[in-house]
Amino acid sequence: MSVVGNLVANPWRKHRFLAVFTWVYIVWAIVPVVIAIGFSFNAGRSRSVWQGFSLEWWIGNPDLSVLHDPTLASSIRQSLILAVATMAIATPIGVALALGLARWRGRGSGSANFLMLLPLVTPEIVLATGIFFTLVFLYPFPDPGTVGQIVGHVTWSIPYVVVVLRGRIFSVGADLEEAAMDLGAPPLDALRRVLLPVLAPAVFAAFTIVFALSIDDFVTSQFLATDVNTQTVPMLIYSSGRTAPNPALNATATLMLVISLAAIGVGLGGMRVLAKRQGVQAEGADVANIRL
Amino acid sequence: MLYPRGFWKWASTPGVLWLILLFVVPFYAIVSMAGGTLDPATGLAVPQWNPAYWDRASFHYVFEQLAAADGVYRVVFLRTLRYVFTAVALCVLIGYPVAYYVSRLRGRLRGIVLALLVLPFWISYLMRMLAWVGLLNEEGLVNRVLTGIGVLQDPYPWLEGKGITVILGLAYGYVPFFILPLFAALDRLQQSFLEAAWDLGGSSLSTFVRVTLPLSKNGILAGVAIIMLPMFGDFYTAYLLSNGRSSTAMIGNSIQSLLQETTFGYAQARGAALVTVLALFVSVLTLYYIVSTARSTREATRT
Numbered sequence: 001m002s003v004v005g006n007l008v009a010n011p012w013r014k015h016r017f018l019a020v021f022t023w024v025y026i027v028w029a030i031v032p033v034v035i036a037i038g039f040s041f042n043a044g045r046s047r048s049v050w051q052g053f054s055l056e057w058w059i060g061n062p063d064l065s066v067l068h069d070p071t072l073a074s075s076i077r078q079s080l081i082l083a084v085a086t087m088a089i090a091t092p093i094g095v096a097l098a099l100g101l102a103r104w105r106g107r108g109s110g111s112a113n114f115l116m117l118l119p120l121v122t123p124e125i126v127l128a129t130g131i132f133f134t135l136v137f138l139y140p141f142p143d144p145g146t147v148g149q150i151v152g153h154v155t156w157s158i159p160y161v162v163v164v165l166r167g168r169i170f171s172v173g174a175d176l177e178e179a180a181m182d183l184g185a186p187p188l189d190a191l192r193r194v195l196l197p198v199l200a201p202a203v204f205a206a207f208t209i210v211f212a213l214s215i216d217d218f219v220t221s222q223f224l225a226t227d228v229n230t231q232t233v234p235m236l237i238y239s240s241g242r243t244a245p246n247p248a249l250n251a252t253a254t255l256m257l258v259i260s261l262a263a264i265g266v267g268l269g270g271m272r273v274l275a276k277r278q279g280v281q282a283e284g285a286d287v288a289n290i291r292l
Numbered sequence: 293m294l295y296p297r298g299f300w301k302w303a304s305t306p307g308v309l310w311l312i313l314l315f316v317v318p319f320y321a322i323v324s325m326a327g328g329t330l331d332p333a334t335g336l337a338v339p340q341w342n343p344a345y346w347d348r349a350s351f352h353y354v355f356e357q358l359a360a361a362d363g364v365y366r367v368v369f370l371r372t373l374r375y376v377f378t379a380v381a382l383c384v385l386i387g388y389p390v391a392y393y394v395s396r397l398r399g400r401l402r403g404i405v406l407a408l409l410v411l412p413f414w415i416s417y418l419m420r421m422l423a424w425v426g427l428l429n430e431e432g433l434v435n436r437v438l439t440g441i442g443v444l445q446d447p448y449p450w451l452e453g454k455g456i457t458v459i460l461g462l463a464y465g466y467v468p469f470f471i472l473p474l475f476a477a478l479d480r481l482q483q484s485f486l487e488a489a490w491d492l493g494g495s496s497l498s499t500f501v502r503v504t505l506p507l508s509k510n511g512i513l514a515g516v517a518i519i520m521l522p523m524f525g526d527f528y529t530a531y532l533l534s535n536g537r538s539s540t541a542m543i544g545n546s547i548q549s550l551l552q553e554t555t556f557g558y559a560q561a562r563g564a565a566l567v568t569v570l571a572l573f574v575s576v577l578t579l580y581y582i583v584s585t586a587r588s589t590r591e592a593t594r595t
């Protein structure tokens with residue numbers, strides 16, 4: 001009897017080997033990042049050899065620390081601007097599209113559904129190249145820059161919003177709105193006061209996912225950037241990750257990570273509160289599954 | 293429903309319009325750029341929007357370099373295939389046991405392990421690569437441990453254009469994205485199926501090969517598709533983990549450097565032609581994925 005087969009197939013067996021394997025995997029997946037965070041507190045200039053604890057690269061150094069180097073601060077600001085703007089634009093468009101696609105039964109709805117899914121299976125480098133050429137040569141844009149980056153982020157975010165919302169829209173069905181309309185509510189009131197509140201947790205999830213995707217994005221930001229003012233944190237890591245002279249880069253990346261984890265925490269928390277108010281399960285697992 | 297006529301169509305319009313103007317049109321822009329001609333004023337390629345006037349020189353060049361035995365893009369493309377397939381295989385070997393284990397877990401531990409598996413999603417990919425740059429440096433932790441325990445005599449130059457580093461980096465970067473869709477599929481696999489196979493006298497191996505594996509086929513395919521598509525366009529992993537050496541350049545690196553080139557007139561047109569080739573190649577993979585999942589879903593519902 002094969003060892004592997006025995007380990008995975010017997011349905012009552014405790015999977016001890018698999019448990020060890022999984023925990024080793026988790027350590028491998030997370031510990032390197034924890035070490036990189038640790039080196040942001042290194043006293044020396046090395047990002048590989050520990051020379052004692054200090055806040056030199058966070059606040060201490062008058063020129064090179066996160067607090068004092070304007071390039072680092074600017075990249076964090078740019079990442080946040082893109083994430084907030086993308087979230088604010090892509091979510092409403094995506095929610096409307098999800099509702100529309102779920103209920104519009106006419107000519108063109110099939111193609112619209114298909115079109116919506118395509119960005120999900122297109123490598124980002126292809127999408128970014130196309131948007132770059134379009135903005136530079138076809139649409140009257142002086143330079144892609146920040147606006148171009150936002151446009152790019154929104155384009156691949158819309159399908160994610162639709163996918164997150166769609167499941168919820170189908171499970172809610174049309175009964176609640178029909179009841180509201182039977183009770184005399186005009187259609188738009190039924191939409192605004194009945195359907196949208198029921199969808200609120202999913203909308204919140206969409207906000208969170210779009211924010212997190214945008215803040216971590218590299219390819220689109222890089223292809224549509226124009227100058228140093230449009231540099232985001234991932235771009236900063238790309239351009240100086242191999243050669244960075246000191247751990248201020250690690251500190252910047254850490255700060256960005258803290259900001260995005262905090263935002264995601266707020267998002268998940270808000271979702272749970274909204275869901276609990278309606279007495280439905282929070283959709284944390286859905287959020288996890290969607291982020292692909 | 294009492295909504296006004298055409299209401300839902302109008303609700304879809306902004307999204308559909310956005311995707312037409314900024315997704316469909318850009319695809320056309322790539323092909324137009326690949327068929328572009330030189331602007332006499334700047335000496336740089338500009339898109340040719342009219343298909344009748346497309347210049348085939350850039351496509352011709354790219355195909356030539358892909359077909360010739362020692363063509364630049366042939367070498368890079370074959371290397372990309374090698375790296376991607378090896379890294380995907382590693383992802384499956386690492387990801388399957390993890391996804392299987394978590395899908396069989398119940399109770400409190402399950403939530404904790406799931407949260408830990410999801411955590412890398414929320415960490416920027418570039419930051420995760422940066423972490424390895426620090427670890428794999430000449431005097432980094434990996435070299436110090438390996439020389440300390442005597443596996444290596446001298447520090448190994450991991451970051452100086454080594455294929456193994458890029459492959460491991462790709463596997464490290466993408467495996468979380470493989471595990472979750474597979475977990476979703478394995479989670480739906482009912483424990484009673486496995487118990488039935490066991491009760492009917494199936495050995496562990498035959499239960500796994502004849503029940504578990506076929507039932508997780510769609511999950512594996514979904515996971516592979518999800519990681520393979522972006523891997524083919526990846527240029528940052530190879531760049532960060534090999535000091536930008538050309539010995540480990542992938543097709544994404546070729547595209548990236550062509551598009552940034554502003555001194556040679558046809559560079560961007562050739563870059564666009566290469567992007568077109570990549571997009572076609574990837575869409576063949578996507579089609580295969582769609583067809584095979586449709587087929588196995590059909591088989592699953594028939595039996």
